[in-house]
Amino acid sequence: MNEPTAENYEPENSGHSQRVDWTGLVNRIQAGDPEGMEELYRVFSRGVRFYLCRQLGPQELDDKVHDTFVIVVQAIQRGELREAERLMGFVRTVVRRQVAAFIDQAVQARRERQDVESGAHVPDRRENPEQYAIERQRAELMRQALEGISRRDREILTRFYLLEQPQEQICAEMRLSETQFRLLKSRAKARFGQLGKKRLSRSSLMSFFLRTNTVLEH
Amino acid sequence: MLRDCKCSVSEETVERYCLGRLESEELERFEEHLLVCPGCQDRVAASDEYIAAMKLALRDIRARQAKPAGPRWNPLRWTPLLAAGVAAAALAVFVHFRSPAGDPAPHMVSLRAIRGFEDPAAAAPAGALLVLKADLSELPEMPSYRIAIADQGGAILWQASGTPEQGQLTVTLPRKLAPGRYWVRLLGGGNLLREFGLKVE
Ligand SMILES: [Zn+2]
Numbered sequence: 001m002n003e004p005t006a007e008n009y010e011p012e013n014s015g016h017s018q019r020v021d022w023t024g025l026v027n028r029i030q031a032g033d034p035e036g037m038e039e040l041y042r043v044f045s046r047g048v049r050f051y052l053c054r055q056l057g058p059q060e061l062d063d064k065v066h067d068t069f070v071i072v073v074q075a076i077q078r079g080e081l082r083e084a085e086r087l088m089g090f091v092r093t094v095v096r097r098q099v100a101a102f103i104d105q106a107v108q109a110r111r112e113r114q115d116v117e118s119g120a121h122v123p124d125r126r127e128n129p130e131q132y133a134i135e136r137q138r139a140e141l142m143r144q145a146l147e148g149i150s151r152r153d154r155e156i157l158t159r160f161y162l163l164e165q166p167q168e169q170i171c172a173e174m175r176l177s178e179t180q181f182r183l184l185k186s187r188a189k190a191r192f193g194q195l196g197k198k199r200l201s202r203s204s205l206m207s208f209f210l211r212t213n214t215v216l217e218h
Numbered sequence: 219m220l221r222d223c224k225c226s227v228s229e230e231t232v233e234r235y236c237l238g239r240l241e242s243e244e245l246e247r248f249e250e251h252l253l254v255c256p257g258c259q260d261r262v263a264a265s266d267e268y269i270a271a272m273k274l275a276l277r278d279i280r281a282r283q284a285k286p287a288g289p290r291w292n293p294l295r296w297t298p299l300l301a302a303g304v305a306a307a308a309l310a311v312f313v314h315f316r317s318p319a320g321d322p323a324p325h326m327v328s329l330r331a332i333r334g335f336e337d338p339a340a341a342a343p344a345g346a347l348l349v350l351k352a353d354l355s356e357l358p359e360m361p362s363y364r365i366a367i368a369d370q371g372g373a374i375l376w377q378a379s380g381t382p383e384q385g386q387l388t389v390t391l392p393r394k395l396a397p398g399r400y401w402v403r404l405l406g407g408g409n410l411l412r413e414f415g416l417k418v419e
Contacts, residue, residue, distance in 0.1 A: 044253055046259065054266070107411070138271040161269060164326070
């Protein structure tokens with residue numbers, strides 16, 4: 001497979017295809033050029049926001065995105081990024097560290113809260129009833145789609161998605177070729193898609209994420 | 219509507235990413251790309267939704283199938299042959315779902331950090347032997363981790379250490395859990411790394 005790299009990346013959110021000059025970008029950020037920082041934000045903001053939202057949920061997302069960019073810019077200015085071509089990997093490392101730190105903080109905070117409240121109920125993290133309702137509605141559609149397929153096909157999907165068995169194991173045990181396995185999965189997806197097209201709206205997570213894709217403010 | 223994604227990442231790669239099955243190098247490459255490709259961000263969001271719906275629906279179907287069916291016919295009308303057939307089928311189901319040692323087949327519980335600190339839907343049947351599989355992605359690599367089960371009030375009920383394999387830690391609980399809410403804590407190097415909710419019903 002021809003995997004994407006820094007060299008063949010063309011940002012789609014720029015409105016037109018253009019290659020990013022990573023070295024020039026890093027040089028401008030190091031020099032404190034505001035246009036360099038704007039470009040960094042334009043290239044990465046949607047992706048950083050998406051990654052953080054997917055891992056941590058939408059709470060205080062703007063602050064988290066902002067903090068991440070501050071860390072990236074400061075690290076670049078301190079000269080911690082030695083190869084400009086590695087900028088994407090560098091941003092990824094910072095974002096992953098941010099996710100780990102936020103999780104750690106939240107777990108510690110919850111533990112302290114539990115200690116103080118001596119066994120009080122910890123609220124469910126399913127904070128958004130609208131989101132939950134959409135997920136249940138989608139699952140109900142899926143259930144209808146799955147009940148229309150054979151028991152054997154359902155077992156294969158159960159093994160793959162629910163029991164998380166590797167594809168190789170499923171194919172061996174269910175006597176399936178790789179192509180049959182892929183076809184079964186894509187048929188299930190198409191079936192769900194047809195039902196869903198008629199009845200579902202976009203997820204609130206995605207629309208939230210798109211709505212709040214704002215520009216960096218200093 | 220998904221935006222037109224012109225990049226070369228396959229659907230299979232996107233799905234494997236969403237299922238947490240990309241290996242380190244491939245994961246690194248894809249996540250770097252994901253940071254700058256809105257098309258793939260849309261595809262991952264759609265795939266996350268699809269997988270979440272699939273899991274919930276499959277779980278529902280399994281739960282419905284596990285419930286004993288109510289009497290829909292008059293037992294007096296059963297012929298002895300039919301009764302013998304039903305008994306044989308029941309025995310087959312019994313054999314299928316029980317291990318040679320006589321315990322029920324273990325139930326796999328996936329504990330994944332996704333769109334939040336833990337998957338709120340992690341649920342398991344009461345009375346089953348549970349195999350807990352914790353997702354270690356985003357966590358510092360360690361030679362071993364510790365898993366602890368706490369009750370709703372935070373009291374530790376059981377704990378054990380395990381060695382990670384392919385970014386996951388799998389442990390089998392030696393005892394069954396009564397219905398209720400629990401916390402599954404993942405510890406490493408003496409620190410609490412992650413906490414997942416678990417509902418046993
Ligand atoms: Zn892409």
